[in-house]
Amino acid sequence: MPGLGSLPHDVRTTYLGEFTPAHAERIVAGLEERGIAWWYKAPGYLSRIWEHGVRVFVDRERLDDAQALADEVLAGDPGPDRGAGPLT
Numbered sequence: 001m002p003g004l005g006s007l008p009h010d011v012r013t014t015y016l017g018e019f020t021p022a023h024a025e026r027i028v029a030g031l032e033e034r035g036i037a038w039w040y041k042a043p044g045y046l047s048r049i050w051e052h053g054v055r056v057f058v059d060r061e062r063l064d065d066a067q068a069l070a071d072e073v074l075a076g077d078p079g080p081d082r083g084a085g086p087l088t
Contacts, residue, residue, distance in 0.1 A: 007037055007039065008037065011037045011059050011061075012059070012060050012061075013037070013038070013039065013057040013058060013059060013060060014057065014058065014059075014060040014063055015055065015056075015057055016038075016056040016057060016058045016063070016066050016067065016070060017055075017056060017070060018052075018053040018054065018055045018056075019053050019054055019056060019070070020053055020054070021042075021053070021054055023070075023073055023074060023077065024040060024053070024054035024056055026073045026077075027056060027066075027069060027070050027073050028040065028056065030069045030072075030073065031058060031066060031069065034062075034065060034069065036058055036059055036062045036065060036066050036069075037058065037059040037062075038056060038057060038058045038059070038066070039056075039057050040054050040055060040056050040057065041054070041055040041057070042054050042055075056070075
């Protein structure tokens with residue numbers, strides 16, 4: 001469900017966090033699997049100067065589930081940026 005236009009009209013979203021692109025990909029894949037509505041805002045060409053990650057927004061009714069998923073993704077990442085966690 002990426003993009004505001006594809007969200008059902010009765011869904012209200014809230015900010016989940018700002019993540020590296022790799023983390024965001026894994027998180028949104030898990031959101032899709034769990035049926036949690038989501039959308040993201042990636043930095044644009046110029047805003048990459050001051051925005052350093054992908055901001056993910058989720059259905060506010062499922063925020064706890066989405067946060068648990070994000071925590072799992074971040075905890076299970078053996079990559080070099082694992083210690084950084086969410087960017088915000």
